[in-house]
Amino acid sequence: MNNSNLVSIVLITYNSASYVIETLESIAGQTYKDIELIISDDCSSDHTVTLCKSWLEEHKERFFNAEIVTTEVNSGIPGNCNRGIKRAQGAWIKLIAGDDILLPTAIEDNFEFTKGKDIKILFSKIQLFKMVGDEQVNLSVKPSNHHLLLSKGLTAKKLYHTLLHADLISFTPSVFFNASIFTEIGFFDERYRLMEDYPFWLKATKNGIMLHFMDKLTVLYRIHDQSVFGGAKNEKIVSKAYLRNENFRRDNVYPNYSTFGLLNAKYIYGVNNLLKNLNANSFNRKVHLFLVRYTNPFYWINAVGEKIFGIKNMKLKRGV
Known part of the structure; x- marks a missing residue:
């Protein structure tokens, strides 16, 4: 063969x-x-x-x-x-x-x-x-x-x-x-x-x-209780996998970030860690979106940089 x-x-x-x-x-x-x-x-x-x-x-x-x-x-x-x-x-x-x-x-x-x-x-x-x-x-x-x-x-x-x-x-x-x-x-x-x-x-x-x-x-x-996507009725708004993988991001992802990008990532991680025990219902999803985006100063700085000044990849170091 x-x-x-x-x-x-x-x-x-x-x-x-x-x-x-x-x-x-x-x-x-x-x-x-x-x-x-x-x-x-x-x-x-x-x-x-x-x-x-x-x-x-x-x-x-x-x-x-x-x-x-x-x-x-x-x-x-x-x-x-x-x-x-x-x-x-x-x-x-x-x-x-x-x-x-x-x-x-x-x-x-x-x-x-x-x-x-x-x-x-x-x-x-x-x-x-x-x-x-x-x-x-x-x-x-x-x-x-x-x-x-x-x-x-x-x-x-x-x-x-x-x-x-x-x-x-x-x-x-x-x-x-x-x-x-x-x-x-x-x-x-x-x-x-x-x-x-x-x-x-x-x-x-x-x-x-x-x-x-x-x-x-x-x-x-x-989908069942042990699957990656999860099957439990009390599914959390922030997955355990996201929180668990912070060590990987710290070792392999964050070194590619600019100071701005790192601050943004740490802000989002902080919000996610704060909300990790919330169940994934509609109201909590809206709260999560509000905190990681609309109250996130780095989100708005990045949006202004891209749309007004045409700056691409603000979150990454130059040359990456």
């Missing part, structure tokens, strides 16, 4: 017993045939690994290669992704979490879209959903039709500058990689155990690698 046609699906699991069989069935049901399956488990304490081994015994003939990679010590999301990627043999890599679902043509759609194009990182649309009893309830689709990645004339440098201001990629589950990118710029940063995606997008765009987008729905993203 020509390995340029081989797609390695790296299934990332951690205590995924409740949902992983449904994810595995969606992988086996792909219309694309040349697939390798690597299951990378991060020291699950439930019976995820046992379930996966049993499932593979029945379905291993479906794949070019199928195996499980385990560890005796929990290493976090980036480490778990890296273990699976390093075992993969395919020219293309599709990451999928053990509670999400690939639509039947997901791999075929991604592979066909990349033909004849210089693509290293490709995103597509995801459908958020939750289960209410036995019924699947579809929620929003991400990204929206006006997302930055759909802009014409976009460059990697422009993306890098925008991502320095905020992580705008809320549809990471759709990502499809050319395996060569990991040789070119390295793997996920394992220093930040609960965050693999944002550091990688910054590293890629800083190195001139474009983030591409395919306008097709490829992944169903499950």
